[in-house]
Amino acid sequence: MKQLSYFRVPVMSQVIKSAPSSPLGKITRKIGDLSLVKTPGSASRRGNVSLFCGKTPNQSFNHSSLFVVGGAKGGRGLTKRDLTPSRNHNRTFNGTTGGGDRFIPNRCQTQFEFANYMFTSQPEDSTFNTSLSAPNSPQKNPEKEGMKQMMRAKSSSDMTTFNDDSRIFVYKKNMAPPPPTGHLNQPKVLYSTSAHPTSSVRRTARHIPSAPERILDAPSFIDDYYTNVLDWSSSGLVAVGLGFDLYLWNAESGDITHLIALDEENEGNMVTAVKWDSDGKYIALGTSDGTVRLFDPERCSDPTTARELRKMTIDRSCRTGVLAWRHHVVSAGHRSGQILHHDVRVARHNIGMFSGHRQEVCGMKWSPDLKYLASGGGDNVVNVWNVNQMTTTHPTPELVLTDHISTVRAIQWCPWKTSTLATGGGMQDQTLKLWDVNGGKMMKSVDTGSQVADIIFNSDYKEVMTAHGNPNYEIKIWKYPSFSEVASLGGHTARILSLAQSPCGQFVMSAAADESLRIWQCFKIDKSTAKLAQRKTMGSSIR
Amino acid sequence: MSAMDTKTKGAISLKGSAQLVQEFFHYGLNNILYQRGLYPADSFSRVKQYGLTLLVTNDNKLKAFLEPLFQQVEKFLAAKKLKRLVMVISEIKTKEVVERWQFDIQTEDINEEGENSTRQKDEKKIRQEMGDVIRQITASVTFLPLLEVPCSFDVLIYTGKDTQMPQDWAESSACLIENAEQVQLRSFSTSVHSVQAQVQYKLES
Numbered sequence: 001m002k003q004l005s006y007f008r009v010p011v012m013s014q015v016i017k018s019a020p021s022s023p024l025g026k027i028t029r030k031i032g033d034l035s036l037v038k039t040p041g042s043a044s045r046r047g048n049v050s051l052f053c054g055k056t057p058n059q060s061f062n063h064s065s066l067f068v069v070g071g072a073k074g075g076r077g078l079t080k081r082d083l084t085p086s087r088n089h090n091r092t093f094n095g096t097t098g099g100g101d102r103f104i105p106n107r108c109q110t111q112f113e114f115a116n117y118m119f120t121s122q123p124e125d126s127t128f129n130t131s132l133s134a135p136n137s138p139q140k141n142p143e144k145e146g147m148k149q150m151m152r153a154k155s156s157s158d159m160t161t162f163n164d165d166s167r168i169f170v171y172k173k174n175m176a177p178p179p180p181t182g183h184l185n186q187p188k189v190l191y192s193t194s195a196h197p198t199s200s201v202r203r204t205a206r207h208i209p210s211a212p213e214r215i216l217d218a219p220s221f222i223d224d225y226y227t228n229v230l231d232w233s234s235s236g237l238v239a240v241g242l243g244f245d246l247y248l249w250n251a252e253s254g255d256i257t258h259l260i261a262l263d264e265e266n267e268g269n270m271v272t273a274v275k276w277d278s279d280g281k282y283i284a285l286g287t288s289d290g291t292v293r294l295f296d297p298e299r300c301s302d303p304t305t306a307r308e309l310r311k312m313t314i315d316r317s318c319r320t321g322v323l324a325w326r327h328h329v330v331s332a333g334h335r336s337g338q339i340l341h342h343d344v345r346v347a348r349h350n351i352g353m354f355s356g357h358r359q360e361v362c363g364m365k366w367s368p369d370l371k372y373l374a375s376g377g378g379d380n381v382v383n384v385w386n387v388n389q390m391t392t393t394h395p396t397p398e399l400v401l402t403d404h405i406s407t408v409r410a411i412q413w414c415p416w417k418t419s420t421l422a423t424g425g426g427m428q429d430q431t432l433k434l435w436d437v438n439g440g441k442m443m444k445s446v447d448t449g450s451q452v453a454d455i456i457f458n459s460d461y462k463e464v465m466t467a468h469g470n471p472n473y474e475i476k477i478w479k480y481p482s483f484s485e486v487a488s489l490g491g492h493t494a495r496i497l498s499l500a501q502s503p504c505g506q507f508v509m510s511a512a513a514d515e516s517l518r519i520w521q522c523f524k525i526d527k528s529t530a531k532l533a534q535r536k537t538m539g540s541s542i543r
Numbered sequence: 544m545s546a547m548d549t550k551t552k553g554a555i556s557l558k559g560s561a562q563l564v565q566e567f568f569h570y571g572l573n574n575i576l577y578q579r580g581l582y583p584a585d586s587f588s589r590v591k592q593y594g595l596t597l598l599v600t601n602d603n604k605l606k607a608f609l610e611p612l613f614q615q616v617e618k619f620l621a622a623k624k625l626k627r628l629v630m631v632i633s634e635i636k637t638k639e640v641v642e643r644w645q646f647d648i649q650t651e652d653i654n655e656e657g658e659n660s661t662r663q664k665d666e667k668k669i670r671q672e673m674g675d676v677i678r679q680i681t682a683s684v685t686f687l688p689l690l691e692v693p694c695s696f697d698v699l700i701y702t703g704k705d706t707q708m709p710q711d712w713a714e715s716s717a718c719l720i721e722n723a724e725q726v727q728l729r730s731f732s733t734s735v736h737s738v739q740a741q742v743q744y745k746l747e748s
Binding site for chain 1: 581582583602604605608612615626627635638693695696697698699700701702703704706708709711712713714715716717718
């Protein structure tokens with residue numbers, strides 16, 4: 001009968017002795033009591049077996065038969081042969097595993113009685129949540145807390161206090177190099193960011209080349225935050241103003257045309273703003289004397305004798321830093337903070353003026369629906385003007401957004417959500433802010449870590465691109481609207497001032513103070529998906 | 544002859560042990576900096592060490608900061624003076640200590656020179672033990688509270704009373720955390736130095 005010494009009672013009583021006050025001890029004591037009550041005297045071990053197994057006749061039969069086998073062999077216990085062979089050959093039967101094999105669960109070690117007891121009775125001091133209701137957070141139990149304290153103390157009571165005579169030195173206190181400005185410890189960094197170098201990380205679906213497609217020289221490109229001399233027309237021509245000259249670069253053929261050369265003797269002829277009209281037929285040119293000139297590239301054959309279509313001057317005006325077209329009206333932002341509107345069709349071209357900035361206007365864009373003009377300037381203010389006020393005598397801005405703390409040059413409207421305006425602040429500010437112009441509320445502010453010089457939205461991928469100046473001369477691509485960083489493109493060695501998007505949207509040209517223009521194919525459209533989309537639109541047009 | 548070879552192969556001197564432990568701190572602390580996100584993930588590069596892929600900073604400023612530190616640590620280790628090294632992570636703005644990575648060092652009493660200057664322990668085994676500790680440090684990120692505000696770090700060392708204060712170091716308090724949660728990590732031993740790792744962190748209130 002010795003083989004049945006696996007029965008638990010003796011072991012449990014040991015536990016009870018060793019930990020009389022612990023909750024576990026209490027439970028085990030209960031089990032002990034329970035089994036002891038039902039099995040008077042540890043001698044009747046056969047009774048114990050049936051007690052644990054009796055509920056399922058099948059099982060009890062199994063065990064009693066095993067028992068007989070054991071008995072027949074003269075109390076030597078079960079031999080290996082009596083068990084279904086298991087995979088684990090190394091394990092020899094030691095008389096304490098019970099009669100289970102890998103097919104029939106060992107019922108003897110499953111404490112049904114105990115489980116039943118725990119389910120039916122509900123002692124107040126139970127450490128288990130035995131309620132049948134929905135699980136909820138465990139109640140704070142003072143005893144449990146005490147236990148926790150004890151356990152903690154056991155593991156490290158004297159770990160922090162170093163009692164003996166030791167000296168504590170610190171290495172260059174508080175001198176650890178700070179993380180780069182703008183670095184946020186993204187909790188997700190471990191698992192999900194694209195910046196994470198492990199391969200298990202989900203990457204953006206497309207490959208963004210980190211090197212530019214092409215680099216063009218831009219000698220005597222003016223390093224001036226308040227000028228805008230780069231624009232890509234809807235007809236595919238890039239116009240860039242370099243000093244007193246205007247160059248065109250044909251994106252398809254790669255041809256470079258020296259379109260206009262203004263008289264260098266006159267300081268006021270410095271090109272400070274370039275803007276194509278929406279058809280890509282005419283170029284408006286702003287110069288440092290405040291003049292706005294119109295050119296038709298088709299008609300200019302010789303750069304020195306190129307004749308402008310029109311020259312619009314206003315008395316006492318000063319440098320034109322930025323231009324914006326709205327149909328036949330070209331608006332010019334000036335150093336004085338004024339925005340002048342010129343109707344290019346009529347003789348008295350100056351049809352209105354917005355004066356809401358106290359310093360130089362350097363960013364200006366019409367909303368996609370052409371209802372609002374957003375302007376930013378050196379006074380850290382963004383004004384949003386309503387088109388209805390264009391010709392009124394004392395126009396006031398619809399919105400005055402004053403949250404930026406530095407010059408606002410980067411201004412862009414979201415093409416797929418016309419009421420969303422994105423603005424970027426300069427050196428002190430370094431944030432990219434999104435606004436809802438309907439309510440005038442700021443929806444988002446993202447710290448980019450550098451001066452934001454320009455913003456571009458990409459409709460295909462619903463992404464935002466920002467060009468940065470000091471301290472990191474990078475282009476960054478962000479996912480809209482989460483503004484998680486998708487990519488960052490380095491290469492420029494001085495601050496980037498302008499971005500221009502190709503009409504197809506796939507390419508972006510950046511112009512930087514390192515006198516280079518770089519073309520990035522960062523929004524490359526997957527041919528297969530593009531075809532699909534094309535088919536879709538064709539289908540809808542046929543219908 | 545061959546018996547000699549095997550004897551010297553597994554032997555480890557105080558100097559060698561100090562170097563090994565210093566190397567462990569280099570990888571261990573870099574690993575903490577990366578895992579806890581103190582610096583951007585892209586400023587780290589991958590290195591194979593201890594049979595693991597570990598991340599070591601490639602930020603020049605940080606490298607320049609850490610290098611003399613580890614040199615000094617190695618000196619102290621070789622002089623059997625280092626009793627404990629603690630990396631304290633604190634919030635930049637409030638200076639509040641949020642995490643303490645503590646490495647308790649026990650140095651066996653052996654003579655630097657002479658007959659007993661070496662001990663037997665396979666280097667491979669030591670490196671494996673170190674790898675296990677680093678692996679556990681990495682794993683502990685799962686239970687440590689997130690560091691949501693920008694944090695910085697300091698390195699403290701505990702030495703004997705009679706130790707001269709080296710250049711660039713200053714006397715400091717222990718930078719303890721009130722009511723900290725503590726988790727004991729694994730330990731390793733080079734048979735000369737045994738290092739017991741532990742992390743303490745601020746309970747989320």
